[in-house]
Amino acid sequence: MHLLALALYHRDGRQAPRTITFKPGALNILTGESETGKSAVLDIIEYCLGRQHISLPEGVITQTVGWYALLVQIGSTRLLLGRPRPAGASTNKAMLLIGDHTLELPAGDRMRANADTDALRAELSARLGIDDFRFEPPAGAERYAFNVSIAQAVYMCLQKQTEIANQQLLFHRQSEPGMAQMMKDTLPYFLGAAGPEQAARQRQLAEATRALRRVQRQIDESQRDNESTNAALHGLARLAQEAGMVQAVPDRASAAELNVLLREAADTVADPSAPPVFGEDGxxxxxxxxxxxxxxxxxxxxxxxxxxxxxxxxxxxxxxxxxxxxxxxxxxxxxxxxxxxxxxxxxxxxxxxxxxxxxxxxxxxxxxxxxxxxxxxxxxxxxxxxxxxxxxxxxxxxxxxxxxxxxxxxxxxxxxxxxxxxxxxxxxxxxxxxxxxxxxxxxxxQSADESGSLRRQAARMQERIAELQELVDADDVRAETESRLSRIALDMTDWARELDLEHADEAEEVRISLSLLNVVLRTETSRIPLTRIGSAKNWIGYHLVAHLALHTYLLKHQRPVPHFIMFDQPTQAFFPEEVHDVGALTDADWEAVRSYFTLMRDVVNRNGQGLQIIVCDHVNLRDDWFRDAVIENWRQGKALIPTDWITEA
The missing domain is CATH 1.10.287 (Helix Hairpins)
Incomplete structure (x- = not known):
């Protein structure tokens, strides 16, 4: 899936939208000054892909825009993904149009909600080839099951400026509650290390384990009932002894012995020679x-x-x-x-x-x-x-x-x-x-064989669980995932050295850690996580090589993931605020900035027209190839929201 165009429709109903056109299978650079709306593009794209609320600050965009639309292409099919401005904090309303290469952005009066976010994501997931299955967490895990869809795949396609320079995390929205574990659960699937079959076996194993626990609880309850019954029988035998109906009762009498004593007491007949005695009546x-x-x-x-x-x-x-x-x-x-x-x-x-x-x-x-x-x-x-x-x-x-x-x-x-x-x-x-x-x-x-029947049922369940566990172990999803991450690490290591990132030369391998969900460098003597590497330049660089290598692998193996990456402000380590900071950059800084974009250009070329990279940044290099990649230049009054929209608002 590649992005073809992003459109913003004015709230006043005018027909012509504000449109940003993207080039599929190429490097797309959207450059401009600060506060022109560059960072908002990523949030709008995510919203159009099915997120229920749009994380835009209150301002000119939210005040003027009534509809957002994204035109995407999957194979030979085009899809128009429209989302209305939410009236409150969120909305699940959506507009979905499907067509061939002739499908274009509609006029403003044609924007109507005809679907919801669930239908939109289901359509995108099906056309991407994401298998329709539900991920079941392992038995005993304190988290919920969920349906695998494009919702999880998008996390690998977006990098906000607060994420690409964050040494604590690697993926989009990873810091939100529950997101990191969801990514750990789905990354093996998107890498091809696990699929619906493995998930089905995991689900069967989880269900069988839960069923065994239920039967075990029944066995425990039956055992407690038996113990309670024996205690009651022993108490009745003691009462019979006190009433003179049986001889001494052993302290540790078995259930069979207690039954014999009680049946003897039940057969006892009172002495007829001792009639009841009554006092003077009245x-x-x-x-x-x-x-x-x-x-x-x-x-x-x-x-x-x-x-x-x-x-x-x-x-x-x-x-x-x-x-x-x-x-x-x-x-x-x-x-x-x-x-x-x-x-x-x-x-x-x-x-x-x-x-x-x-x-x-x-x-x-x-x-x-x-x-x-x-x-x-x-x-x-x-x-x-x-x-x-x-x-x-x-x-x-x-x-x-x-x-x-x-x-x-x-x-x-x-x-x-x-x-x-x-x-x-x-x-x-x-x-x-x-x-x-x-x-x-x-x-x-009570059924004398009830406890025995439950134990036989539990034994059969344990055999079934052992069989399923063998199949799950044979899948060895963890090992398969690590194997694929090792192949991704080959490109990561080479590109980290090419960017001259810290510790890259001494590292034997630069890889993505599934347990940490972050970049880790392995040397001869230790493992260095990204959290122990300094400088925003290195954090951004390692984020770049990780995502470029990951998408190169996903594209090569035709995994069901959108084949685009969007980076927001990858040169913020050199342009922390305004464009006028350019004059303070050294030649080394310029070379580092150029090396970032050169790597992105080379990765796009390496993947033919399969990978699309979209970059929103301050920088505007003079190289011809860079200028050819620029799709929008927001300077001298140009911005995401046209000037006439603001003056008329």
Missing amino acids: MQERLAAERQALREQLHDLNEAGALLDSWQQESQAFTGELHTQLGRLTSLQLLSAEDAGAPEVCPLCNQALEEPDPDIEQLNDLTRRLQHELTDAEALQPSRTRHRQELNEQIADVRRRLQANASALQALQASNRRLQEINDQHARQAHVQGRILQELQRTTS
């Missing part, structure tokens, strides 16, 4: 009823006594008050009627009174009434005293009867406990026999 109920009646009688007597005591206290208070008033009035009897003054005049101050004082006769009459009431009140006291004595005697009698009742009830209960112990013997044996029969019936109803 005695306890009568004593309890009597006790209740006595308690109620005692309660009534106590309430009557409390009422009498309250009456006595009120009477004493009343008579005391009568004595006090009578004592005051008695002293007035010393006066005669002649001694009394005018009742309307105060005898002390001779002042007139509002109400006249009572006369002597009235006071004497009041004294006689009080004496009469006092005599009547004192006459009742002996009667109350006798009544209180009678109540006290009745209360004492009821308490004696309650004590006698309690003693009788306690003696009866003690007697009944002994009788109950005798009577419970047969009931206890009957209860134990019932539990024994229930447990024997339950254990008998």
Whole structure:
């Protein structure tokens, strides 16, 4: 698959898109100044290839563009891959057109969503020849299965400027969660070291292993049930022993011995010569009823006594008050009627009174009434005293009867406990026999061969797993992958020396490490990963040789991968910011920059028209071959977004 053109459609619906045309099977250089949109080209291409969200910063591109479209060619077929500007963070809408060599970029009014990203990727994967299979992670691995598609192949085709100069990683989006492991899982397939057959065997092995684990859990559960059953049988045998139904039970009795003992206990018949013994019928109920009646009688007597005591206290208070008033009035009897003054005049101050004082006769009459009431009140006291004595005697009698009742009830209960112990013997044996029969019936109803059947099933599964493991081991995907990476390492080593990268001359081999997903140099004494090599110049150089050698191998062996590579800012080690930095470059720097592009040109030529390389960079060399490779030069106001789009926005 090669890229033919990239188109941006204005949001206002104008018909003519902003188009970048690529040359298939050739070196394509898009050069220009900073902030002209060069780095955005890679993000747009990835979005058109099916990524659900476009990783563009908010700005003039997102404000003016309504549709993005990519025209690609696979063999003799052209495909138009269109994606609308996402309304939110992402979208799965897509436009897919398929045609022959006459298919071109459509006008703006023809851009309509007719598919989604799944359909788009499925079509691209099928036309690239990617086998339709699902990768299953090894048994026990804590990651998800996934369908192999162009989604994984694209990671080998793109290098953002933040990735090509990163000593920690080699592939596009490798640092995102789960991506590195996905690349390790799929790289063997894209190299040709593994395929659907190996994946199918891996899947069968994983499924068989999971099935074996399920059966093993059933065996463990059956074993735990058996152990629980033996414990229950042993407990029932102990109960039968305590009930006198069997002799001593061994501490370590087997299941067979326990079954013999329990069946013996189940057949035990109670002694007919020892009939049940019962106490006097209804005695306890009568004593309890009597006790209740006595308690109620005692309660009534106590309430009557409390009422009498309250009456006595009120009477004493009343008579005391009568004595006090009578004592005051008695002293007035010393006066005669002649001694009394005018009742309307105060005898002390001779002042007139509002109400006249009572006369002597009235006071004497009041004294006689009080004496009469006092005599009547004192006459009742002996009667109350006798009544209180009678109540006290009745209360004492009821308490004696309650004590006698309690003693009788306690003696009866003690007697009944002994009788109950005798009577419970047969009931206890009957209860134990019932539990024994229930447990024997339950254990008998279980399949005696259940555990053995599960173990035989597990043995067959283990044989099947061993067979599948032999097939998987025979595939030896790891060894096949390393073998192919060794062939790729031949070109990597030569090109690293050609670029004069650090440690390249002393290295016996420069290769891609599958475990590290990075470049590693192997010397006579050690292995040097890219993380231990300094300078952005070397990091970029090793990224270049790794991807160029990898795609050369993939193209040679016709692996189902898009045969294009896109590098963003491969000379950033020499042009860190603006183009005016060119004046600060030394001749050695210019030679290094030229060597990078020369290598890319030579690799394209070596692969005929099979490999397409797209480079977005600041540099603009004067060499004729370089100028021939330039497809866009974004300087003097030219950029990804036309000036009139910005002024009209």
